[in-house]
Amino acid sequence: MAYETEDLETQYCFPAINTSCIKTKRSTNGYNIMYVFFSLLSVWTVFMNLLVIISISHYKKLHTPTNMLILSLAVTDLLVGLIIMPLEAIRLIETCWYFGYTICRLFLIIMGLLLSASLCNLVLIAVDRYVAVCQPLMYPQKITTIRTIITICVSWFCSSVYTISAVLTTSQSRYTCYGECTIMTTFAMTINDLFVSFLFPCSVIITLYLRIFYVAHHQVKVINSLMRSGKHLTEGSVRRKSESKAALTLGIIVTVYLFCWIPYYSLTLTPNTSMTSAIAYFILWMVYINSGLNPLIYAIFYPWFRTSVKHILNLSKILKLA
Numbered sequence: 050m051a052y053e054t055e056d057l058e059t060q061y062c063f064p065a066i067n068t069s070c071i072k073t074k075r076s077t078n079g080y081n082i083m084y085v086f087f088s089l090l091s092v093w094t095v096f097m098n099l100l101v102i103i104s105i106s107h108y109k110k111l112h113t114p115t116n117m118l119i120l121s122l123a124v125t126d127l128l129v130g131l132i133i134m135p136l137e138a139i140r141l142i143e144t145c146w147y148f149g150y151t152i153c154r155l156f157l158i159i160m161g162l163l164l165s166a167s168l169c170n171l172v173l174i175a176v177d178r179y180v181a182v183c184q185p186l187m188y189p190q191k192i193t194t195i196r197t198i199i200t201i202c203v204s205w206f207c208s209s210v211y212t213i214s215a216v217l218t219t220s221q222s223r224y225t226c227y228g229e230c231t232i233m234t235t236f237a238m239t240i241n242d243l244f245v246s247f248l249f250p251c252s253v254i255i256t257l258y259l260r261i262f263y264v265a266h267h268q269v270k271v272i273n274s275l276m277r278s279g280k281h282l283t284e285g286s287v288r289r290k291s292e293s294k295a296a297l298t299l300g301i302i303v304t305v306y307l308f309c310w311i312p313y314y315s316l317t318l319t320p321n322t323s324m325t326s327a328i329a330y331f332i333l334w335m336v337y338i339n340s341g342l343n344p345l346i347y348a349i350f351y352p353w354f355r356t357s358v359k360h361i362l363n364l365s366k367i368l369k370l371a
Contacts, residue, residue, distance in 0.1 A: 053208045062145035062228030070228035073144040080142060087138035090341065094130025097344035104357035111353060114197040119347070121201045122170040125163050126340035133160050134337055141330055146230035153230035154216060161212035164336065165246060169204040171303055172250050173197075175257040178300075182261045190328050215242065235251055247314050251307060302346050309339040 063069040075083075101123040105111045136156055138229055146153055177197070181188045216232065232241075313334045347354040 054263070062143075062246060065287070066227050068227045070226035072228075075142070083142045084138070085140070087134065089136040090132050091138070094134060094337075094341035095127055097341060098127035098130065100358050100361060101354065102127065103361055104354060107361075108357060111357070114192045114194050114195060115174070115181070115192060116172055117201065118174045119179060119206075119321055122167065122174070122343065125167045126343055128159075129163050129167075129337055130338040132156075133163065137334075137337065138252060140230065141334075146226045147228070148230075156230065157232050158212055158216045161216060162208055165208040165212055166200045166205055167306070168246065168250050169208055169341075170201075171306060172253055173200060173204060175254045175303065177259075178261055179257045183264045211245070232321070243314055247310065254303055258303065262300065283297060301350070302343055305342055306339055309335045309342075 060068040060071050060072040068128055102120060105120045106121075107117045133156075136148075148156070177192055180192055183190070215238070313336050316329060316332050344354075
């Protein structure tokens, strides 16, 4: 670390400022490898989520309530790859914040907004799947595309209000050195954010999905027994089996999300002295990498996504979505 070097070898983020933070020294190869890796990760996240956005936005057959929620989640993930990843990569590699105090606060607001909106989208997806699987006859009346879009807008607005108020009410005191960008919160605020932004919504998601999988498992058993007995399946039975498959796919997305997020919130409750910066950054980037994993899940489980991507990349019109 630069803190352990002699004064002549010490590098500062802003050499002309006495209170400048000390910059970590890296080899040229280390800089190049890290910049290439994080650049590719950012490009991948933006490109894949852009394909999801184009697929759902362009093709009217995909304008369903569930896909509107997937579209909202993809927009969030795209902005993470477009804004958060590049700035976080620079801060990680350079160990300096070069963009000033105001941009730092704006960056923290955008980061909090996107991460909060992601979780809101997953809660809405869980509710959507719960109604589709557990109350299939009521689904067309309760869940419409227009209502879903309005709900998405309200969730983004609430996330914005919560994030802006949380960041602007944090300590306004200057940081320990010039060239860092961190949010200064009290332990009470950390616990409050843990409950509001993670424990409560995740409890709702897990509860709904446990009920969904119980009902879906029962429905699939009934449908399979009908098929073995040679009885004709009604359109409603086929639809319920399709809804159950969609619930399983979206359940995988939620599971991956929780897997990436639980270590992060564990980190927020851990004293800084008990964890190295390398581990802390790795846990933080697990949250960002999650934004690039969701399109992979769509590609594996959703035929309509694979078909639409093929036509988009071939610059041709889609004729039929599987």
